[in-house]
Amino acid sequence: MHLMLELASGRNPYETGGMLIGYEADNGDAVVTSLIGPGPRAKHTRFGFYPDPEYQQAELETHFHATNGRETYLGDWHTHPLSNSNLSRMDKKTLARIAKTTTSGTKNPLMAILGGGSGTWELGAVRFLGVKRGLFFDDYRLRSLIVETF
Numbered sequence: 001m002h003l004m005l006e007l008a009s010g011r012n013p014y015e016t017g018g019m020l021i022g023y024e025a026d027n028g029d030a031v032v033t034s035l036i037g038p039g040p041r042a043k044h045t046r047f048g049f050y051p052d053p054e055y056q057q058a059e060l061e062t063h064f065h066a067t068n069g070r071e072t073y074l075g076d077w078h079t080h081p082l083s084n085s086n087l088s089r090m091d092k093k094t095l096a097r098i099a100k101t102t103t104s105g106t107k108n109p110l111m112a113i114l115g116g117g118s119g120t121w122e123l124g125a126v127r128f129l130g131v132k133r134g135l136f137f138d139d140y141r142l143r144s145l146i147v148e149t150f
């Protein structure tokens with residue numbers, strides 16, 4: 001949480017983001033243990049964030065090996081400076097696409113958004129649980145995001 005806030009404030013009022021890393025607990029909860037930042041070649045604009053994929057993949061692999069494969073990709077996070085933490089239409093599409101992409105390693109990806117930026121940030125997080133026919137955008141549910149702090 002501390003790192004996320006630091007990265008968010010450092011780019012404010014431009015968007016930033018990265019990956020959420022952790023594991024799925026026995027009860028199915030996603031447990032976030034750390035995060036990956038945007039990377040040196042990421043692009044930050046007022047209304048968009050485009051991560052540095054090579055950096056993200058390398059960081060993810062490093063983390064995966066360091067934890068003997070226990071901790072891996074759980075989802076993504078990004079900021080909405082001067083807005084709220086609700087998912088945009090594009091965020092929802094992105095989340096659905098990640099869930100459908102088998103190489104992502106998860107069918108239930110998380111998306112965490114820090115909204116705000118004018119002095120405070122609010123954290124919103126959803127976990128993709130599925131799509132019901134005809135109710136595409138209603139099928140995002142806030143479930144559980146546990147942030148472990150050390």
Ligand SMILES: [Zn+2]
Pocket residue numbers: 078079080087088091113
């Ligand atoms: Zn967004």
